[in-house]
Amino acid sequence: MHADPMGVLTGSHFLDGDHAACEGALAAGARFAAGYPITPSTEVVERFSQRAPKIGATFIQMEDELAASIAILGAAWGGVKAFTVTSGPGFSLMMEHIGYAAMTETPCVFIDVQRGGPSTGLPTLPAQADMMQVKWGSHGDYEIIALCPNSPQECFDLTIKAFNFSEQYRVPVFVMLDEVVGHMTEKVVIPRASDIEIEPRRWTSQDKSSFRLFAPVDGEQVPEMTRVGEGYNVHVTGLTHDERGYPNMTPAMQDKLVKRLISKIRDNADKICLTEQHDIEGADVVVVSYGITSRVAQRAIELARAEGLRVGSLRLLTAWPFPEHIIRPLAAKVKGLVVPELNLGQMVREVERCAAGQCRVAHVGHAGGTVHQPEEILKAIREVAR
Amino acid sequence: MSTTLTCPMTAPPNPVEDLLRTERMPHIWCPGCGIGTTVNCFSRALIDSKIDLQNLSIVSGIGCTGRVAGYVNLDSFHTTHGRAIPFATGLKLASPETTVVVYSGDGDLFAIGGNHLIHAARRNLDLKVICVNNLTYAMTGGQTGPATPLDVITATAPYGTYDPAFNLPALVEAAGAVYVARWTTFHVRQLAKSMSEIFKKKGFCFIEIVSPCPTLYQRRNKMGDGLDAMKYYKECSKTKNGCPTNEVGLTKSGEIIVGKFVDRERPDFTTMMRNYLEHQLGDEYIPAEGPECF
Numbered sequence: 172m173h174a175d176p177m178g179v180l181t182g183s184h185f186l187d188g189d190h191a192a193c194e195g196a197l198a199a200g201a202r203f204a205a206g207y208p209i210t211p212s213t214e215v216v217e218r219f220s221q222r223a224p225k226i227g228a229t230f231i232q233m234e235d236e237l238a239a240s241i242a243i244l245g246a247a248w249g250g251v252k253a254f255t256v257t258s259g260p261g262f263s264l265m266m267e268h269i270g271y272a273a274m275t276e277t278p279c280v281f282i283d284v285q286r287g288g289p290s291t292g293l294p295t296l297p298a299q300a301d302m303m304q305v306k307w308g309s310h311g312d313y314e315i316i317a318l319c320p321n322s323p324q325e326c327f328d329l330t331i332k333a334f335n336f337s338e339q340y341r342v343p344v345f346v347m348l349d350e351v352v353g354h355m356t357e358k359v360v361i362p363r364a365s366d367i368e369i370e371p372r373r374w375t376s377q378d379k380s381s382f383r384l385f386a387p388v389d390g391e392q393v394p395e396m397t398r399v400g401e402g403y404n405v406h407v408t409g410l411t412h413d414e415r416g417y418p419n420m421t422p423a424m425q426d427k428l429v430k431r432l433i434s435k436i437r438d439n440a441d442k443i444c445l446t447e448q449h450d451i452e453g454a455d456v457v458v459v460s461y462g463i464t465s466r467v468a469q470r471a472i473e474l475a476r477a478e479g480l481r482v483g484s485l486r487l488l489t490a491w492p493f494p495e496h497i498i499r500p501l502a503a504k505v506k507g508l509v510v511p512e513l514n515l516g517q518m519v520r521e522v523e524r525c526a527a528g529q530c531r532v533a534h535v536g537h538a539g540g541t542v543h544q545p546e547e548i549l550k551a552i553r554e555v556a557r
Numbered sequence: 558m559s560t561t562l563t564c565p566m567t568a569p570p571n572p573v574e575d576l577l578r579t580e581r582m583p584h585i586w587c588p589g590c591g592i593g594t595t596v597n598c599f600s601r602a603l604i605d606s607k608i609d610l611q612n613l614s615i616v617s618g619i620g621c622t623g624r625v626a627g628y629v630n631l632d633s634f635h636t637t638h639g640r641a642i643p644f645a646t647g648l649k650l651a652s653p654e655t656t657v658v659v660y661s662g663d664g665d666l667f668a669i670g671g672n673h674l675i676h677a678a679r680r681n682l683d684l685k686v687i688c689v690n691n692l693t694y695a696m697t698g699g700q701t702g703p704a705t706p707l708d709v710i711t712a713t714a715p716y717g718t719y720d721p722a723f724n725l726p727a728l729v730e731a732a733g734a735v736y737v738a739r740w741t742t743f744h745v746r747q748l749a750k751s752m753s754e755i756f757k758k759k760g761f762c763f764i765e766i767v768s769p770c771p772t773l774y775q776r777r778n779k780m781g782d783g784l785d786a787m788k789y790y791k792e793c794s795k796t797k798n799g800c801p802t803n804e805v806g807l808t809k810s811g812e813i814i815v816g817k818f819v820d821r822e823r824p825d826f827t828t829m830m831r832n833y834l835e836h837q838l839g840d841e842y843i844p845a846e847g848p849e850c851f
Contacts, residue, residue: 177843202845203651205643224834227843229650233643234676241640242647245616248634249651271637399614399632399648399655406578406627408635417581418627418635 174198174331174367177226186359188352189214191323192282193222194359195330196254198367201280202228203253205242207235207261210294211350212284215256240265244277248407250398252334252372254280259288262301263308269343270309271409273432276341276385276394278372280333283345284353285513287539297350298539299462299513303520305345306491312429314436316443317345317491319461323357329488335370336443340435341393347490349513351463351542372396379403385428386414392435436492445488446497454483455506456556459498459522461487463542464511471511471548480556490518498525507531507555511548513539531555573600576610578630585624589783591742591768592622595689596629598745599660602752613656616645618665620696621770622689625660639670642677645684650845653827656685656756663690663704667723671703678732678761680826685755686763690725691770692807699773706809710777727802729763730819736762737802737819742769743790744815751817760825767813778809 178197186194193215196204204223206216220230229246233239236257243253257265262283272279285301287293305317316336318329326348333344375382375395384405387394394414397403406416411428413419436443451457456475460468465486475482485501487494498521502508507530510519519534526532533551535543577600586592603610610631617626619638626633632655636644641659649657659666666674666688677684693711694700700713704725709718726737736758740748748766755762769775769786780786790813797805798816805814824832834842 203647205647223845224838225841225843227845229845231646231650233646234672237640238643238646238673238676241637241644242650244636245634245644245647245649246651247647248632249648249655251651253647253651267637268640399652400612402611404630404632406633406635408627409637410635417578 172369172371174364174369175200176364179364179367180361181363182361184359184361185356186323187214187354187356188320188323188326188348189284189354190218191326191359192330192346192348193218194361195327196280196334197222197226197228198327198361198364199331199334200252200369201254201334202251203243203246204230204255205233205239205246205253206230206256207233207239209258209261211286211353212256212258212282214353215282215284236261236264237267240268240281241271243279244268244272244275247277247279248399252278252338254282256282256284258284258286259301260291262304266304266308269315270311270313272343273309273313273315274409275407276432277343278337278341279343280330280337281343281345282330283347285347285349293540295350296540297463297513297542299349299464300517300539302347302490302512302514302517305347312433314433315343315345315491316340316436316489317347318445318488319347319490320352321462321465321486322352323355323359325488326352327359327361331367332445335368338370338372339393340439341373341396342436347462349463383414384416385412387431392431392438440492440494441496443489443492444494444497446494447484447486447488449484451483451485451501453481455481456509456552457483457485457501457505458509458511458548458552459485459487460511461490461518464513467543467545468511468548470545471552474545474549475552480552482552493521493525495525498522502526502529505530507533509533509535509548509551509555511535511543511551513537513542572604573597576600576603576630578628581628584628586621587772589769589771589786590621591691591766591783591786592625592689594742594745595687595748595766595768596625598749599687599752600629601749602756605749606753606756608656608756612654613658614648615658615660616641616648617659618661618670620662620665620694621691622660622662623665639665639668640673641665642670642673642684642686646677646682649683650827653845657683658685658687660687663688663692663725664694664702667725667728668703674729675732678729678734678763681733681735681760681823683759683825683827684761686761687752687766688725688763689766689768691768691774693770693774695770695773699770699777704807706807709809712773722807724802724806725765726763726805726818730802733761733823734763734819735760735821735823738817739765739767739805740815741767741790741794741813743787743794747815760823767807
């Protein structure tokens, strides 16, 4: 279906990434946001609080991030699309409800504008250091989807994508900005509502007496959903539950439920993993990058080419699920993969795991606070190309 | 000589059964526990108040009382520890026509969830908060909680408690609740009546129910079983409607002041939000009307 024109600010704008992400959420149909202020993410909800009362949406500033991250789940079961926004320290507090959202299959979107850590760290400076936390931060086995925009335009586009994935797979989806992408201002083109594809909630029309809230239909892996007040008398729990949603804490039920929660994402990784590939064919070296780092890497790739090196670029728009099906065959063809990140080694571990010794893997990283110098990445390209 | 006990073949149906997920019985609560009694009162209040059950949701946190949501045949949510109120906040704001009941325990609402509770009361969110106060963390084995009185043995206070408990009615009144009452599980009629009243009252309403935990709290303190708790509640409770809440703190074995302490008017969050935004934005304001088909 198409976007509701009410939330779509069609036209060309000059926006920073935070504001563009907010417009993406509104265009995607988000009509509820709960937040707690934290730099460098607050601009997203500041804009939402200004726009919300004029388009029939609700914003509430909660008392902390724990509250914000579960208020959106309550809102989702109330029948609206909902999201929250945070940065590192707040993101740490939200981990509990990532697990609850995954376990209860509640569609929701989190926007994390990453800053340097650990702890309070660098409130106003960039990092890409929440990339493992977003995947592994809540306890237990589960899968999520994480997207990494590298420009304000992509903040808009990928936030829409995030809402669409969250509805399609009934899973929490994360838009992983960093301080630089969040605060850089560029042209953002917002299409007409009729040109924006929106994934509707998987509303059920099944019979009330036989509907099972957590039973996938017709061989699919994602169950249909309802909202309160429809007469289905749903039960939703974070406990291990059967298809009715009733607690059933046996090893067999745990195995069945958790495996489905994982496989509904892993089995669809080829559809969820968005990448941008340039000059991969015949390359000796491929730079694997995401978010702001991909823009610096671009300069390094140009410099390397000028030196006659055969360098390709693989940009991960989707970081999780990790595109194993792309990295594995790629590692078999190249001399090396270069992975620049604003951290001391996070997604590079996934690259190394998938490369499995088939090629060299070089990490180019630091602990955050500034973007890379292209020369640092260039140096790594030269080394693995030798 | 023997006496043959006969049972009528068709016992009259219990009117609360329709409100319970009978397929989930037996429940997990111990013999003598008071939570089941509160659920019975709640069910009777739902019937007596003739409230629209399809538009009523119940939200629980974690703990023995947190399991209530799983046994009532309503839209029901068993959330995370302490976070029933912020979940309910999102639910209520997204679906304003829904009556939202929060049903949880003293530890869940006043310790790990204490921050959310006071802020929801401050905002005067239209939530009906029912707190079963069994004075301990029962699900985990009877540890000290925020409502455990002084000089009580618990699993984590083997020599007795020495830090003061919260006075729950005083705390929620100070935070802004418009309705505050306390009953014990002995006061089933009064409790059901209070529950009926809060379904009709807009804003943050709070009922504390003092409830026995024979297995963990009473056993350690040599306070007998569930029946002994009823005797204690009967003999030592004193109804004082309108009593100042700073006078109703609980002690280990002293008087239990019960009654309706607070019943006042104050605009609720949604009303304040809508009136204010309408005043500020005029025709530009489009109130959120609940879920749309998207």
